[in-house]
Amino acid sequence: MIADESMLDVYIYETQQLLESLENTLFAGENDKRLNAEQIDEVFRVMHTIKGASAMMEFENMAKLAHSLEDMFAIIRDNNGSGLSEWPDIFDVVFSAVSYFNGELAKLLEKAPMDGDPAPLMERLKLLVARLQGETAAAATTQQAAPEAAVPAAVAPAAAKPAETMAPAPVYGKGEEAYYKIKLFFDENSQMEHIRAFGVIQNIKKISLRYAHVPQNLDTEAAADEIRRNGFLIFLQTGHNPDEIKAILDETLFLKSCSVLSIEGDDEEIPVEIRQSKEQAAAAASGRQTEQQAAENSFESVAKQNFISVNVNKLDSLLNIVGEIVTAQSMVMSNADFGSLAHDSFDSAAQQLHSLINELQDIVMSIRMIPVSTLFQKMRRLVRDMSKKFGKNIELEIIGEETEVDKNVIDYLSDPLLHIIRNSVDHGIEDPETRKKRGKPASGKITLEARMTGSDVIVTVADDGGGLSREKILKKASEKGLLTKSESEMTDKEIYNLIFLPGFSTKDEVTEYSGRGVGMDVVRKNIGYIGGSVTVDSEPGKGTIHTIRIPLTLTIVDGMKFNVGSMNFIVPTVSVRSAVKPNVEDIFTDPEGHEMIMLQGNVYSLIRLSEFFNVDDAVTELGEGMIMHIASEEKEFCIFFDHLDGEYQVVVKKLPNYLKRCSSSLAGIGGCAILGDGSINLIIDVNGL
Amino acid sequence: MDDYLMETAVSDDMQEYLIFSVDTIDFGIDIGLVQEIIEIQPVSKIPNALPFCSGIINIRGTIVPVLDMRIKLGFPPREYDDRACIIVIMLESELVGAIVDSVQDVIHISAQELSDSPAVSGDHLNYTTKIACVDDKIRQILNVPAVFGIDDEA
Numbered sequence A: 001m002i003a004d005e006s007m008l009d010v011y012i013y014e015t016q017q018l019l020e021s022l023e024n025t026l027f028a029g030e031n032d033k034r035l036n037a038e039q040i041d042e043v044f045r046v047m048h049t050i051k052g053a054s055a056m057m058e059f060e061n062m063a064k065l066a067h068s069l070e071d072m073f074a075i076i077r078d079n080n081g082s083g084l085s086e087w088p089d090i091f092d093v094v095f096s097a098v099s100y101f102n103g104e105l106a107k108l109l110e111k112a113p114m115d116g117d118p119a120p121l122m123e124r125l126k127l128l129v130a131r132l133q134g135e136t137a138a139a140a141t142t143q144q145a146a147p148e149a150a151v152p153a154a155v156a157p158a159a160a161k162p163a164e165t166m167a168p169a170p171v172y173g174k175g176e177e178a179y180y181k182i183k184l185f186f187d188e189n190s191q192m193e194h195i196r197a198f199g200v201i202q203n204i205k206k207i208s209l210r211y212a213h214v215p216q217n218l219d220t221e222a223a224a225d226e227i228r229r230n231g232f233l234i235f236l237q238t239g240h241n242p243d244e245i246k247a248i249l250d251e252t253l254f255l256k257s258c259s260v261l262s263i264e265g266d267d268e269e270i271p272v273e274i275r276q277s278k279e280q281a282a283a284a285a286s287g288r289q290t291e292q293q294a295a296e297n298s299f300e301s302v303a304k305q306n307f308i309s310v311n312v313n314k315l316d317s318l319l320n321i322v323g324e325i326v327t328a329q330s331m332v333m334s335n336a337d338f339g340s341l342a343h344d345s346f347d348s349a350a351q352q353l354h355s356l357i358n359e360l361q362d363i364v365m366s367i368r369m370i371p372v373s374t375l376f377q378k379m380r381r382l383v384r385d386m387s388k389k390f391g392k393n394i395e396l397e398i399i400g401e402e403t404e405v406d407k408n409v410i411d412y413l414s415d416p417l418l419h420i421i422r423n424s425v426d427h428g429i430e431d432p433e434t435r436k437k438r439g440k441p442a443s444g445k446i447t448l449e450a451r452m453t454g455s456d457v458i459v460t461v462a463d464d465g466g467g468l469s470r471e472k473i474l475k476k477a478s479e480k481g482l483l484t485k486s487e488s489e490m491t492d493k494e495i496y497n498l499i500f501l502p503g504f505s506t507k508d509e510v511t512e513y514s515g516r517g518v519g520m521d522v523v524r525k526n527i528g529y530i531g532g533s534v535t536v537d538s539e540p541g542k543g544t545i546h547t548i549r550i551p552l553t554l555t556i557v558d559g560m561k562f563n564v565g566s567m568n569f570i571v572p573t574v575s576v577r578s579a580v581k582p583n584v585e586d587i588f589t590d591p592e593g594h595e596m597i598m599l600q601g602n603v604y605s606l607i608r609l610s611e612f613f614n615v616d617d618a619v620t621e622l623g624e625g626m627i628m629h630i631a632s633e634e635k636e637f638c639i640f641f642d643h644l645d646g647e648y649q650v651v652v653k654k655l656p657n658y659l660k661r662c663s664s665s666l667a668g669i670g671g672c673a674i675l676g677d678g679s680i681n682l683i684i685d686v687n688g689l
Numbered sequence B: 001m002d003d004y005l006m007e008t009a010v011s012d013d014m015q016e017y018l019i020f021s022v023d024t025i026d027f028g029i030d031i032g033l034v035q036e037i038i039e040i041q042p043v044s045k046i047p048n049a050l051p052f053c054s055g056i057i058n059i060r061g062t063i064v065p066v067l068d069m070r071i072k073l074g075f076p077p078r079e080y081d082d083r084a085c086i087i088v089i090m091l092e093s094e095l096v097g098a099i100v101d102s103v104q105d106v107i108h109i110s111a112q113e114l115s116d117s118p119a120v121s122g123d124h125l126n127y128t129t130k131i132a133c134v135d136d137k138i139r140q141i142l143n144v145p146a147v148f149g150i151d152d153e154a
Helices: A005-032 A037-056 A060-078 A087-109 A119-142 A147-159 A193-207 A221-230 A242-250 A272-304 A312-335 A344-367 A373-390 A407-428 A432-437 A470-479 A492-500 A520-529 A657-661 B002-012
Strands: A178-186 A208-214 A232-238 A255-262 A369-371 A394-399 A404-406 A444-452 A456-463 A533-539 A543-551 A556-564 A567-572 A576-580 A587-589 A595-599 A602-608 A626-631 A636-641 A643-651 A669-674 A680-684 B014-022 B025-030 B034-039 B053-059 B062-068 B085-091 B094-100 B102-110 B114-116 B128-134 B137-142
Touching: A005 A037, A005 A087, A005 A373, A037 A060, A037 A193, A060 A087, A060 A119, A087 A119, A087 A373, A178 A193, A178 A221, A178 A242, A193 A208, A193 A221, A193 A232, A193 A242, A242 A255, A312 A344, A344 A369, A344 A643, A369 A373, A369 A407, A373 A394, A373 A407, A373 A444, A404 A407, A407 A444, A407 A456, A407 A520, A407 A543, A470 A492, A492 A520, A492 A533, A520 A533, A556 A576, A556 A626, A556 A636, A556 A680, A567 A643, A595 A626, A643 A669, A657 B094, A680 B053, B014 B085, B014 B094, B014 B137, B025 B102, B053 B094, B085 B102, B102 B128, B102 B137
Parallel strands: A394 A444, A567 A680, A602 A636, B025 B137, B062 B094
Antiparallel strands: A178 A232, A178 A255, A208 A232, A369 A404, A444 A456, A456 A543, A533 A543, A556 A567, A556 A643, A576 A626, A587 A595, A595 A602, A626 A636, A669 A680, B014 B025, B014 B102, B034 B085, B053 B062, B085 B094, B114 B128, B128 B137
């Protein structure tokens, strides 16, 4: 690839972000069956940025397509977007374009050739633009009364120019502002001169009222040759002074020399077509200016974007360093020995430092966490496309999209979720007739929900479809020899979960979206990578529910700290029901020697952590320790420990793998956390006790 | 010319070893494995710890398991004094600490100075496969995979 890797990364990342926000805009608009002015501007802006970036990176197909879309939205915008009958088609074509872009980006990521052909899409766009123009013209004539009405009509044909002309048509005219001639030379071995020139133009565009450049067409290698030989000429009209222009140009990479001259009268170097266009320029000026303003507006909104991309590794080291600062701070505090000197000011300064560091820590911790909403929005798109394809009417309900999980989790969750939802749409939800026959509403519903429990993030996908067929699964499983015990011994749930076994797929025919032979086993495997689990349950005729459970590795946890002997533990607060000094009379031993405790009328088994974890310096007298009542989805019990130490918010760290060689059993430990004072605390995995 | 060749030949199979002592014995470990040496510090215990594992420590935000070399190499346990150190080594891209009585020196040992360790019975024998005799002192070179148990899938 020509461009260097980091530039490519940034390009891919930014373009993906743009496409994502574009999709959200489209979804918001599709509900109203049209886009409002703001949304149209947004689409316009996104396409403009993608076009620029793609052209910069020499991805011509993407740039062309973005350009065509930009043109189309220019027309739509000038018509205010109201009363267009083409909206459904517009949505479809933009969605398809987004898919095309995403597809190409995916290829780029895999370093595959970007061979997607945008021609069919361009064709659709052309037709659509033609229809729109017909309509625009009609609209313009009916709106003759409005003084601006002539403007859109004037701009529209210009905007609909073929995609090859990347830069706006050269215009060169005399106005109030001075005009200049700029001559640039790039370093001999800088390569891609034409692309660099395009970059320069992008910068010049921001400051100039009008501009033109030679060579005019920057899309070809020939342009690069010409620039290499004769330099790159820019003519512009601007209110900025030469020094300012020069400052902007100086930022250009590989710039060898540049001169900025103000032009008085005619200059022979001005290309003929520009001279000729001088006359027309005056006429088109008003139209041009509106476009110019639009361009300026779009730059403003780019500046407003509040996000930057950061390498996750940097965040990791930042988090580590903040942890170290906290430790160092507490060391400073505890070592501050002033003897008999008064040190009030030190105390207050120390207090301030302490609260600032706490704040810093909170912020750093929250940076790595991202809400699952972006991931869930992707699913919205999938459901939309698939339900159209299958002629099913499906509503996707999203709950808890603000739930925050670690960046890594999102990456691993994406594919399994896609797969499950595909299955639900394809296999789960029945077609409208069947649904009516079964007495269900014609439109199906898929509910996608994320929530935090103490030790896990739980993502569920529930559909109200036909449910899994017990018999079909059993038949298939026995055909494939996947049954390990006799049918009568298996519970329904066990049978349903057979679908996660490798080589299982109940659908006979292969469809575009699901049933490509890779089955739910891939889902289980992917979730397994991040230490999670997936289960399925189903009720015939009512629907199916998939539950993905991801442990909180690297997530932030609110926990209660307690100790057993010299060992410190953290238990996720959500799992804690209560913590009390036990009433020794309430504790008894069952015939098998298990200790039980009676709490509020219920009996729970009592686990002495000192025995479970083999701690020798712990409290053994029941009267001297404490009892904690713990409940998870799976079980409820009590633990016996020494004493409580307060509540903390901690980042869960993985235990080092080597630790498995140092201990006979790490069951019941989910990870560890370093507290502000540098102490290591083990995090209790409630389900492992 | 010949001298020059000789010299490069020698320095080619020279290797640097960190020399530390446990009980009365001097051991050597390939310096390439050693990440850092830190002074002894309080260790957090771990559940169901095997005897040789002292626990875990926090090195700038990384959790590092720490082994007690006295116990691992079969010596009687002893209170650590202020000469005791933790040698932090990189094993399978993770850090592991080893508590030793003291760290002595870093020395060059050439291949000629190394010999296979004699087959004597003893607890720590398969833990040292080579013996070096430098400046009239005997150093046993630690067989890191065996000591840290990364070749047996325990």
